[in-house]
Amino acid sequence: MAELQGLGAQLSEAEKSGVEIVAISPDPNEESQKVAEGLHLGYRFLADRDLAVARRFGLVHQRGGPDGQDVPRPATIVLDRDGVVRWLSVSRNFQVRPDPGDVLRAVRAL
Amino acid sequence: MSTSARLSILSILVAIGAVAAYVQLFRVAIIRNHPEGYVIAFALATALAALGVARAQRRRWPAWLVLGFSALLLIAGAWFNFVAARVPATPTALHVGERAPDFTLPDATGRPVSLVEYRGKKPVVIVFYRGYW
Numbered sequence: 340m341a342e343l344q345g346l347g348a349q350l351s352e353a354e355k356s357g358v359e360i361v362a363i364s365p366d367p368n369e370e371s372q373k374v375a376e377g378l379h380l381g382y383r384f385l386a387d388r389d390l391a392v393a394r395r396f397g398l399v400h401q402r403g404g405p406d407g408q409d410v411p412r413p414a415t416i417v418l419d420r421d422g423v424v425r426w427l428s429v430s431r432n433f434q435v436r437p438d439p440g441d442v443l444r445a446v447r448a449l
Numbered sequence: 450m451s452t453s454a455r456l457s458i459l460s461i462l463v464a465i466g467a468v469a470a471y472v473q474l475f476r477v478a479i480i481r482n483h484p485e486g487y488v489i490a491f492a493l494a495t496a497l498a499a500l501g502v503a504r505a506q507r508r509r510w511p512a513w514l515v516l517g518f519s520a521l522l523l524i525a526g527a528w529f530n531f532v533a534a535r536v537p538a539t540p541t542a543l544h545v546g547e548r549a550p551d552f553t554l555p556d557a558t559g560r561p562v563s564l565v566e567y568r569g570k571k572p573v574v575i576v577f578y579r580g581y582w
């Protein structure tokens with residue numbers, strides 16, 4: 340959640356309408372969506388309850404959750420208009436996320 | 450106030466300050482992305498507390514108590530950052546220059562959203578996240 344706020348805060352209004360930010364988590368996403376709307380971030384929160392999409396992307400951290408459950412590996416992926424991966428960051432420490440500036444540079448370079 | 454007491458108090462301030470700064474400034478990328486900073490602060494707090502013990506003259510137990518507190522934080526913080534928070538590197542299905550797999554997932558209102566909806570229209574930033582971090 341914290342990184343999403345950092346990313347949204349640096350996007351201009353024009354950029355917010357020109358790029359779709361899709362946040363995927365196994366968590367119930369109603370709360371996240373409320374937070375995002377409160378901050379005018381304009382993200383879409385998608386619920387990946389059984390981690391099916393995280394698995395397809397190869398982004399599952401097995402038994403990495405606090406109760407030993409599988410959780411997604413924190414990752415940020417920039418896709419161009421054709422759905423091609425242009426930039427990718429997968430965390431090796433779950434506290435660490437890509438710098439929002441680096442993500443924005445990847446988006447602006449498209 | 451004795452030098453020992455001053456060192457012990459400084460140790461507590463450094464340790465608590467590190468925790469407070471990390472929690473408060475968590476949304477600042479440079480703080481979040483350098484979690485080893487709090488481990489370094491706990492090490493500094495432990496060193497100050499050890500100096501406090503060395504300088505203590507009569508009543509030594511408060512200085513020892515502070516040393517125990519800061520050493521415990523150092524061990525717990527180092528374990529959390531270097532062991533618990535590690536994410537194993539496993540191969541992903543994503544490669545720069547290749548198309549990402551398509552998917553359909555429900556949004557917050559339950560409406561299904563597919564990645565292909567954006568194809569030819571908009572770049573997409575996908576963020577996989579979990580809980581607080």
